[in-house]
Amino acid sequence: MPEVTIAPILPVTLSGVSATGPASASAGSQAVGPAFGEVLNGLIQQVDGTQHRADSMVESLALGEPVDVHQVMLAMNEAADAMNLTLQVRNKALEAYQELMRLPV
Amino acid sequence: MLSSLRINGSALDAERQRLDVISENIANAQTTRTPGGGPYRRKEVVFEAVAAEAAGMGGGTGAGGVRVAQISESQAPLEKVYNPGHPDADSQGYVSMPNVNIVEEMVDLVAASRAYEANVAAVNTTKSMISHAMELGRG
Numbered sequence: 482m483p484e485v486t487i488a489p490i491l492p493v494t495l496s497g498v499s500a501t502g503p504a505s506a507s508a509g510s511q512a513v514g515p516a517f518g519e520v521l522n523g524l525i526q527q528v529d530g531t532q533h534r535a536d537s538m539v540e541s542l543a544l545g546e547p548v549d550v551h552q553v554m555l556a557m558n559e560a561a562d563a564m565n566l567t568l569q570v571r572n573k574a575l576e577a578y579q580e581l582m583r584l585p586v
Numbered sequence: 587m588l589s590s591l592r593i594n595g596s597a598l599d600a601e602r603q604r605l606d607v608i609s610e611n612i613a614n615a616q617t618t619r620t621p622g623g624g625p626y627r628r629k630e631v632v633f634e635a636v637a638a639e640a641a642g643m644g645g646g647t648g649a650g651g652v653r654v655a656q657i658s659e660s661q662a663p664l665e666k667v668y669n670p671g672h673p674d675a676d677s678q679g680y681v682s683m684p685n686v687n688i689v690e691e692m693v694d695l696v697a698a699s700r701a702y703e704a705n706v707a708a709v710n711t712t713k714s715m716i717s718h719a720m721e722l723g724r725g
Contacts, residue, residue, distance in 0.1 A: 551598040555591060555709070562588075562716055569720050 528563045535560040590712050596636065596651030597705045603654045604631045604698045608691055615686040618674040625674075626684040628660040660685060 514520075535556040541548050607629050617626035634655035662685045670679030 549599060549602055551602070551706070552595065555595045558709075558713060559588070559591070562713070565717075565720055569724075573723070 525567070528560075528567050531556070531560040531563045588716075591709060593651040594705045594709045594712070596653060598702060598709075600631075600633055600652045600654050601698050601702045601705065603657075604633075605695070605702075607631050607657060608695050608698060611686050612688065612691050612695075615684055615688055615691075617684055618672070618681060625664060625682045626686070627664070628662070628684065628686045629657055630660055632656050632658060 535553075538548060538553045538556045542550065542553050611628050614626040620626050632655045633652050636650040636653050638650035664682040664685050666680040667683050668679055669675055669681045672681045675681050
């Protein structure tokens with residue numbers, strides 16, 4: 482009867498991933514750019530900035546300062562558009578999350 | 587796309603300044619005394635295109651908006667009116683009146699107003715385009 486040997490199961494190695502997992506992952510993400518959370522935070526700060534700018538322009542117009550009416554309207558529109566866009570992004574992210582949660586395990 | 591809003595916003599600013607200058611011309615059409623001496627001279631605005639790089643926009647068509655480069659006084663000859671009783675009459679009894687032509691100013695006024703409306707229409711169109719873009723993928 483010929484010898485039957487079962488080859489041992491070799492550990493699976495992924496090429497390109499070193500043994501120091503998390504450290505190399507963070508180094509990889511830093512080579513790409515700032516963390517996604519920071520980017521998101523920065524964008525929300527910008528939207529907040531447009532809202533504050535619109536508010537302060539409306540205030541100075543109401544106080545009678547020499548500010549152009551069309552500049553106030555443009556600032557208010559920019560704030561509304563930025564808020565709308567953020568809302569749409571949130572909706573899309575929520576949809577994607579719900580799709581993922583619907584996946585059967 | 588938002589850069590086009592700023593471009594038209596700059597044009598609205600420039601037209602508003604032009605309107606200020608036209609209003610000053612119309613208000614001072616009979617002014618014979620100015621702080622600088624002499625009668626009032628008609629003021630004109632010079633518009634200048636703003637380079638896209640200077641305006642901080644990322645190239646593309648090279649459009650950057652408009653700004654008022656300077657407000658210059660017209661060197662057209664002044665109108666001399668014979669009025670010896672006037673306090674500002676010279677030795678021959680002539681008073682130098684401003685070189686402001688009301689008809690010309692009214693035409694400039696209409697032009698400035700129409701340019702303002704055109705820029706507002708462009709802003710509204712851009713805004714509706716942005717709104718339509720946000721409806722992409724809805725429903």
